[in-house]
Amino acid sequence: MIEIFGIPQGADRFRSAEKLKEYISKNELGGRIVIELNSGKIVGFILFSMGYIWPLNDRRFHTSTEIGCISDIIVNPDFQRKGIDSMLVKVAEKDLIKMGAHKVTLITSKTNQNAQAFFKKMGYSISGQTDVVGFEKKLSCPKQSKRIHQT
Numbered sequence: 001m002i003e004i005f006g007i008p009q010g011a012d013r014f015r016s017a018e019k020l021k022e023y024i025s026k027n028e029l030g031g032r033i034v035i036e037l038n039s040g041k042i043v044g045f046i047l048f049s050m051g052y053i054w055p056l057n058d059r060r061f062h063t064s065t066e067i068g069c070i071s072d073i074i075v076n077p078d079f080q081r082k083g084i085d086s087m088l089v090k091v092a093e094k095d096l097i098k099m100g101a102h103k104v105t106l107i108t109s110k111t112n113q114n115a116q117a118f119f120k121k122m123g124y125s126i127s128g129q130t131d132v133v134g135f136e137k138k139l140s141c142p143k144q145s146k147r148i149h150q151t
């Protein structure tokens with residue numbers, strides 16, 4: 001079993017790469033995992049799918065054929081600020097375009113300044129905020145982008 005070392009809050013349910021892969025396939029998510037070759041340690045991962053969570057009132061996950069959602073993105077603290085998540089987001093965006101997305105969305109905690117700085121750097125803009133902050137980014141694909149509306 002590959003133990004995740006020093007994994008940040010929220011990812012403790014994924015105790016091994018196997019459990020993470022199982023979670024990805026069981027929930028029909030897209031996902032990428034970066035594993036350090038020497039130690040087998042999980043360096044970081046991203047999970048994504050087609051759908052969105054509107055950040056204001058209704059926090060249910062809505063499936064969509066046009067809008068993608070990054071649900072989890074985490075890099076082990078030992079490996080942060082090395083461009084790993086930038087690479088994971090770029091790969092996820094390409095995969096989401098192939099899945100039909102013209103926009104990608106996500107929510108993060110209002111207190112998570114690091115994640116907010118990261119997503120702004122990645123070209124995301126704020127779509128709404130309460131105790132969570134919603135981010136969105138138009139994807140470069142032929143389809144016209146539409147803004148999501150609360151239902």
Ligand SMILES: CC(C)(COP(=O)(O)OP(=O)(O)OC[C@H]1O[C@@H](n2cnc3c(N)ncnc32)[C@H](O)[C@@H]1OP(=O)(O)O)[C@@H](O)C(=O)NCCC(=O)NCCS
Pocket residue numbers: 008073074075076079080081082083084085086087106107108109112113114115117118119121122
């Ligand atoms: C936020 C997080 C995902 C960024 O991952 P990362 O691999 O360290 O990010 P990168 O190295 O690709 O950073 C790219 C750019 O984003 C910005 N950025 C990343 N982390 C930052 C931080 N802590 N503070 C300010 N800006 C930051 C910087 O502009 C950075 O470029 P630079 O290093 O050249 O200045 C990572 O810190 C993390 O896993 N945090 C804990 C889990 C989490 O909060 N996930 C997000 C939940 S929505």
